[in-house]
Amino acid sequence: MKPQETQKPAANSVLDQRKRQVVTKGDALFDIACETKSVAGSVSQRACVFCGSRVVLYPLADALHLVHGPIGCASYTWDIRGALSSGPQLHRMSFSTDLSEMDIILGGEKQLYRCLVELIDAYRPKAAFVYSTCIVGLIGDDVEAVCAQVSREKGLSVIPVFSEGFAGTKKDGYKAACDALGRLLGTGSTEGIVPHAINLLGEFNLAGETWLIKDYYRRMGVDVVATVTGDGRIDDIRRMHGAALNVVQCSGSVMHLAKRLKEQFGQPYIRVSYFGVEDTAKALYDVAEHFGDAAMMDRARALVREEVAALMPELMCIKKDLAGKRAAVYVGGSFKAFSLVRALRLLGMGTVLAGSQTGTKEDYRELEKICDPGTVIVDDTNPLELCAFLKEKGCDLLIGGVKERPIAHKLGLGFCDHNHERKKSLAGFVGMLNFAREVQATVMSPVWQFVPRPSGAAERTP
Template sequence: MENKEKYYYKDQVGINRKLKNSLNLQEIIEDRKGFVCYNSGGSSGTLRCDENSVSGAVSQRACVYCGARVVLNPITDAFHLIHGPIGCASYTWDLRGSLSSSSELFRNSFSTDLSETDVIFGGEKKLRAALDEIYDKFQPKVVFIYATCIVGVIGDDVDAVCCDAEKKYPNMRVIPVKSPGFSGNKATGYRAACDAILKLIGNKKSDKKIKGLNYLGDFNLAGEAWVIQSYLKEMGIQVIAKITGDSKCEELLKAPGASLNIVQCAGSMEYLAKKMQELYGIPYIRISFLGIEDTENSLLQIAHILGDEVVLEKAERFIEKEKRKVKDKINLYKKRLKGKKAAIYVGGGYKAISLIKQFKSLGIETVMVGTQTGKPRDYEIIKQITNPGTVILDDANPSELEKFMLEKGADILVGGVKERPLAYKLGVAFCDHNHERKHILSGFVGALNFAQEIDLTANSPVWNYV
């Protein structure tokens, strides 16, 4: 038995080496070469980004409709109606691990279930009937209607249906979300969702500003928005509206009264922050609560902008107290993780930047980093904070991720649910930093949870048998 195990191990090593060599010989698709680069140790050269996916490249991005859905879905007391085939509704059912403090209406997935007959004769009649049924059974304050690919093709006048429904039911807002999947990329869906939020809030400026902030781009995964809200409360700073994690329609209507917008997920919400600055005169800053360093810097920045000396002192005391709680435990994990190599593939560039810093604080080198919706300035920062030779890529596909993870010898991949099977197939540890996770990764407690999870997966004994 011992000999058989040795022979098997030897054969498996040979198979892995052959797999690695064959992948390294693969060429990047010609049209994709501008989206991939090796860090040359400076900021020279521009990485192509913020563009539509290359046809046939099997992008890891989601479609426009999905982008809109992930932003709007955490509005807990809104009714989310998908005007399209049932598959679109099932694809995005309960797609974020967002938690609610009250209504659970958002957890349901409702669809007009368009069929072949509706494609031929139009789906407006079905949509109007669905809105009548919604009002009779639920009487929601707001209904978001998502126009999917089929609706974009057959040309249903969703705007007219929404307008007629609001006249028929004056107490119910009915807001169209222009999100046919083929009309752009995931970032296009983010903008469609932000436009829908602005339509809900309206164009009216607040006469009186409240000394508080709106928290944009946190979707309350595992209750993270509550953690950050509690931090700000200890500092004496009020959160006016959470957009959109655990948000309610009434709460969103108060957003124009805030004195500051803080943006956690810049990829999905910076567009909204810019629009709110134009419409309501609310300045905004990009922040991150991922990792101890960024959490500390973000809290101090908010205290400087909104607070006085008392608030700043409270913030400094609170930060020191929270850092002391987690310091020793994180240092223990750092000893176990030092020398490991990480690959990152996440949604936004700002999140990737935070993760690179967080890995560095654990003694882990980032050897590959990519995003779905990163902007040129994000990639410039990534080049500055990663080592020469680090692979940087925008809107990657599975073939590219496999090639570079093997080439750079990554020990762990941080990504979303679509990347999980890829990592395990290659015998690489995986950390879910996306929608489906059930544990907090933001703030000081999140930094400890992250270190613990990376240690559990990267140092798991299972890798001795793969």
């Protein structure tokens, strides 16, 4: 006898301990619990400290990235994020000290030293990052000392990243990465940097997005000194303190660095987003405003006019298909969720569920403000909850990452990867059009006529 499908839990899909991490807009008292540790046993979609640090630093293409630990941590992060480089490709290799049982007993410092020396001799990188994994924190290797020694001997910056997986959440990994970058700050010459120069922070050049954004600023007459870290280079980080302004996207990952730059060098920062027409335009205007340069503002306005005019006709066509459809958004950082809610609205779509893995209270209040009444807002959700809400709310589209994609498809929903597996640029004006096309293609796909959809099914009219 073959067992039958077991359609399990349904009645109450929210773990008791998690009840305060789920709220609905319109609830009398909006008080979401967040920035908590995940509940043990929950099928959380979150990752660890190491993951967070790797995400931030990995796109630095001319640096060596050595993962100090057993093989897994290196192999699971081997070239999985499409952070493109216009030059060196060293970041796409996977280097590991591959610690074995004996190293755990005797310590991994010698192994680390040998690996660093061999790698630096072979690849001559601009700098090296050494990521500590769980086990390294536990066996107590003095990674700092080994890095310092190799640094002296080889004459380049060898920087430890304190990213033991258990020491917090992915967010703490962002901070560990920013601390590592902090060691490079102010170490390069700022000669030749023009007054109208900025740094792009929290832009990872997925699908070439950094190039697009840089081009917008260039057209406004603004130079970009460093990008942290999309298509990033070590020497740029060393001189980034010479720029007039830090423009911070994906604030969760690099805010720490922006604050540090402000403290150390008095460099101001602004928060922006490049997702959606409104947010992209604002990101450009805010920079022009910062420089107080009327001509620059005129150029920005002209650019926005030109770009928007180019995409609007098609966008309005797509909107006809999508108007009234419902979307759910579950992403890593909450700042992106704001943009997505706005971008979806531009397409005539409502957002019935919005959430993130790592949002703060402040973020969720902001999210609540821009969402429609009745929108469910979740922190650190899991597949069971997600499915229950998607069914209850009747969705046509889920926006998420790797682990959410097959869930959406099984439910018969359209899906859009707004994480690192996006294949087309979703940033900027061009990105808005790509996003709209992708949403249209998935929501209106002919495949849905062959499958049952939970509710709110999109009928494709021929």
